[in-house]
Amino acid sequence: MAQTDNHSDEQNQPAPEEFDSKDQSPLHEELAEEILEENGSSDPPEQTIEGETEENVHLLPIIPMRGMVLFPGAMISFDLNREASIEALDHALEANSHVLLVTQRDKDTDDPKETDLYDFGTVTHILQVLRVPVGGLARVIAQGSQRAKILEYTRTDPFLEAYVYTLDEDESPVAEDQTTADPLSALIRLAHENFLLYADLSGKVMPESLMEASNCKTPGRMADLIGSNIPMKPEQQQHLLEETNCLERLKNAFGILTYELDVLRMQRGLYEKVKVSLDKSQRDYILREQLKAIHTELGDAESMDNDLESYRARIASGNYPAFVVEKLNQELRRLAHAGNFSAESAVLRDYIERVLELPWKKKSRENNSLSHAEEVLDKDHYGLTKLKERIVEFLAVRQNSSNLDSPIICLAGPPGVGKTSIAKSIARALNRKYVRMSLGGVRDESEIRGHRKTYVGAMPGRLIESMRQAGTLNPLILLDEIDKMSSDFRGNPASALLEVLDNEQNNTFRDHYLELPYDLSDVMFICTANQIESVPQPLIDRLEILQLASYTEDEKLHIATGFLMPKQLKKHGLKKSQIRLQSEAISHIIRYYTREAGVRQLERMVATVCRKTVKTLLTEERKSVTVNKDNLEAYLGKKKYRLQEKNEIPEVGVCRGLAWTSAGGDTLSIEVNTMKGSGKFKLTGNIGKVMEESAHAAISYIRSRHEQLSIRKGFYKDTDIHIHIPEGATPKDGPSAGITMATAMVSALTETPVNNQIAMTGEITIRGRILPIGGVKEKILAAKSAGIQKVLLPLENENDLSEINQGVKDGLDLVLVKTMEDVLNQALERPLLQ
Numbered sequence: 001m002a003q004t005d006n007h008s009d010e011q012n013q014p015a016p017e018e019f020d021s022k023d024q025s026p027l028h029e030e031l032a033e034e035i036l037e038e039n040g041s042s043d044p045p046e047q048t049i050e051g052e053t054e055e056n057v058h059l060l061p062i063i064p065m066r067g068m069v070l071f072p073g074a075m076i077s078f079d080l081n082r083e084a085s086i087e088a089l090d091h092a093l094e095a096n097s098h099v100l101l102v103t104q105r106d107k108d109t110d111d112p113k114e115t116d117l118y119d120f121g122t123v124t125h126i127l128q129v130l131r132v133p134v135g136g137l138a139r140v141i142a143q144g145s146q147r148a149k150i151l152e153y154t155r156t157d158p159f160l161e162a163y164v165y166t167l168d169e170d171e172s173p174v175a176e177d178q179t180t181a182d183p184l185s186a187l188i189r190l191a192h193e194n195f196l197l198y199a200d201l202s203g204k205v206m207p208e209s210l211m212e213a214s215n216c217k218t219p220g221r222m223a224d225l226i227g228s229n230i231p232m233k234p235e236q237q238q239h240l241l242e243e244t245n246c247l248e249r250l251k252n253a254f255g256i257l258t259y260e261l262d263v264l265r266m267q268r269g270l271y272e273k274v275k276v277s278l279d280k281s282q283r284d285y286i287l288r289e290q291l292k293a294i295h296t297e298l299g300d301a302e303s304m305d306n307d308l309e310s311y312r313a314r315i316a317s318g319n320y321p322a323f324v325v326e327k328l329n330q331e332l333r334r335l336a337h338a339g340n341f342s343a344e345s346a347v348l349r350d351y352i353e354r355v356l357e358l359p360w361k362k363k364s365r366e367n368n369s370l371s372h373a374e375e376v377l378d379k380d381h382y383g384l385t386k387l388k389e390r391i392v393e394f395l396a397v398r399q400n401s402s403n404l405d406s407p408i409i410c411l412a413g414p415p416g417v418g419k420t421s422i423a424k425s426i427a428r429a430l431n432r433k434y435v436r437m438s439l440g441g442v443r444d445e446s447e448i449r450g451h452r453k454t455y456v457g458a459m460p461g462r463l464i465e466s467m468r469q470a471g472t473l474n475p476l477i478l479l480d481e482i483d484k485m486s487s488d489f490r491g492n493p494a495s496a497l498l499e500v501l502d503n504e505q506n507n508t509f510r511d512h513y514l515e516l517p518y519d520l521s522d523v524m525f526i527c528t529a530n531q532i533e534s535v536p537q538p539l540i541d542r543l544e545i546l547q548l549a550s551y552t553e554d555e556k557l558h559i560a561t562g563f564l565m566p567k568q569l570k571k572h573g574l575k576k577s578q579i580r581l582q583s584e585a586i587s588h589i590i591r592y593y594t595r596e597a598g599v600r601q602l603e604r605m606v607a608t609v610c611r612k613t614v615k616t617l618l619t620e621e622r623k624s625v626t627v628n629k630d631n632l633e634a635y636l637g638k639k640k641y642r643l644q645e646k647n648e649i650p651e652v653g654v655c656r657g658l659a660w661t662s663a664g665g666d667t668l669s670i671e672v673n674t675m676k677g678s679g680k681f682k683l684t685g686n687i688g689k690v691m692e693e694s695a696h697a698a699i700s701y702i703r704s705r706h707e708q709l710s711i712r713k714g715f716y717k718d719t720d721i722h723i724h725i726p727e728g729a730t731p732k733d734g735p736s737a738g739i740t741m742a743t744a745m746v747s748a749l750t751e752t753p754v755n756n757q758i759a760m761t762g763e764i765t766i767r768g769r770i771l772p773i774g775g776v777k778e779k780i781l782a783a784k785s786a787g788i789q790k791v792l793l794p795l796e797n798e799n800d801l802s803e804i805n806q807g808v809k810d811g812l813d814l815v816l817v818k819t820m821e822d823v824l825n826q827a828l829e830r831p832l833l834q
Helices: 029-039 081-093 183-202 207-215 221-230 233-242 244-279 280-298 304-319 323-340 343-357 372-379 387-398 419-430 464-472 495-498 552-571 584-594 599-621 689-704 738-750 778-787 795-804 821-826
Strands: 006-012 057-065 072-079 098-103 118-131 137-155 161-164 408-410 434-438 474-478 524-529 545-547 578-579 624-628 655-660 663-674 682-683 719-724 758-760 790-794 811-815
Touching: 057 081, 057 137, 057 738, 072 081, 081 098, 081 118, 081 161, 098 137, 098 233, 118 161, 118 233, 118 738, 183 221, 183 244, 207 408, 221 233, 221 244, 221 464, 233 244, 233 419, 244 280, 304 323, 304 343, 323 343, 343 464, 372 419, 372 790, 387 408, 387 419, 387 545, 387 821, 408 419, 419 434, 419 474, 464 474, 524 821, 552 584, 552 599, 552 811, 578 599, 584 599, 655 738, 655 778, 663 738, 682 689, 689 738, 719 738, 738 758, 758 821, 778 790, 778 795, 790 795, 790 821, 795 811, 811 821
Parallel strands: 057 098, 408 524, 408 545, 434 474, 474 524, 578 624, 655 758, 682 719, 758 790, 790 811
Antiparallel strands: 006 072, 057 161, 072 137, 098 118, 118 137, 137 161, 655 663, 663 719
16 A cells, blocks of 8 residues: 655755765676766766766665655655655665655655656765654654766665766855956855845744855855755756756746745735734734735635626526615625625625525415315314404405405414414415514514624524525514513514514514615514513504413314324324224323313323333234223323312302413312401412402402491401412412402301302402403313302403303303302302391
């Protein structure tokens, strides 16, 4: 296998060792005569070797060199790891420690032959060899001795060996006491002065070389010193080595030295011009200018022209508005002047790329078919009748009038009820591109409007990035979790959305990075929120709120059967014949293993059943599995939740209330105890400030109506009242428990039991009026699950009942109450009011 020799930089030494021909094995007389006849000449041309004699012909091993030339008198350190080179080195050490170093024509050739080497090289004396155990590497220190020309190769394996002529340079030193001007001495002196000046400017010439140059009186040696210390291409060095005419060699070396000196002077001049106010950015500028000059020499500057032509072609072929084309052409002119390697160039390139990638006129073809929309929505979601009806209405009007602005719909509801998936279905029904833009935790206005491109790391806002991702002017963009945005010293992102969601303004939306008006009027925005109360009021004014209520148990059962099961069967590689999840088992999962408004946890439970089914089929080699309510615990473990059942019998001071949570509705058992004391009023159960205020409003009502309620006068002075709501680890707040706490206190103060078949919700005032509350559907579902027969609701919530499916209300007696007197007459076991 061919190996590579590595060479270090050269270092000149003042006294090169002369090659002694007596150390070399003598040639046969006949062979010497034959070589002289073939190569010699009585009148040789200028480039041939003069004075060739038998004493100048030697048999030497040859070591090829990669990308460098050794001059006579120069010291060199290099590494050898090619087998042929190691063999040649060992052979030389066994003889007289002399080898011929010859440069390869192509440095990438791993196994050079005779035709891969130049004809001229340098006879070199091996001074020291260090063997490296790992990899068979040999580190060599050697010194160049004499020029030599290869006459004839005698062997090529296992190493190269050839007869060579050594060239004796008969140079006469310039006399120091000459009285007339001599061109040769003038050239040597000028070369010496320029060499010292180069050494001073570059600082890369060794002191030994400077000392030898000061004492050098011969043109050949001066040329070799310059060739050894001035950076030049290997071809130039080889040309100097092969030049046998000392005067011509010095002229060539002096020309190269003059060029390098001019380059150094230009660099020094550039540095002197800016060093007065030199700082980091200016140093970077100098380095970039030098790098640009280097790349210009290498031909890399063409890449800038190619990029500019590419941008111009894209602008010409693209469908861009006139103001965009004008802006891009302006940025291209700035890019052309900025240079290929400046910091501004990177900023301009990024800006141009982002503007070109944005859709400016491209739109996707919409599908306004009403039947198609109904089919897609019904296929993807069960129930949600009102929402589906609203989408179909929008499509119907869109067909009738093309001037309709895209609505800003906000889907509000608890987690897991399908807000995000509904947006996907709408996009699919309309054949619009769908992009989700999450706003949860966003607190910087620049996230919406972008950063000005003068800042480091600037980028467009999320809206422009969403448009680039969509690739069309009319996508459906989902603004997810708009109620989770916050604000800080960097601005309020909700304020930035005001322009985006206003149909009168968003046709000229300006992103700080883009600096161009962008049309968002064709975008269909859909927002989602869990709690609409957390959304700023100016933003709500621009939204059409569509409430998504919690799913009933029946709806969850249909969703699990028609949507979740097929989805999980496909994910787990199961067939319908391999698993049978009975409806009773699904109902048990809904009641005892999940407590949520949506179906996310239900889907996880179904996935768990499918996963364990796959394991059972593989380990027990069964063909099918049936999961029912009796063996459900084997798949999901013990029940996680229990139903809040109604009280078994009517009790004094215990009343059942209804509450709304993020996971749906729930029931609260509010307990009140009275005892002799000093009139203390205590509330426990991890309740919030609003609920505490409702309790105080209730006690004020009771004190004002104590006679009608048959409660003795002055009870609040000598009776302590303690209100407690169980499950103290769960925070509770809100005004809807007001009538429940008032009923429980009246029951405890009058020792009248509360009907255990009744649950209630409503806000109380200090005059006994009942105010409306929210979450009616969720609360009714909670009462139904707890086995309640009668539910007391505020009269002003009557409209909410009309929007609830009849299936939810079946089996319940829904009573609307207006005052606290109505509540007490319904809830207590015996009438109190007189």
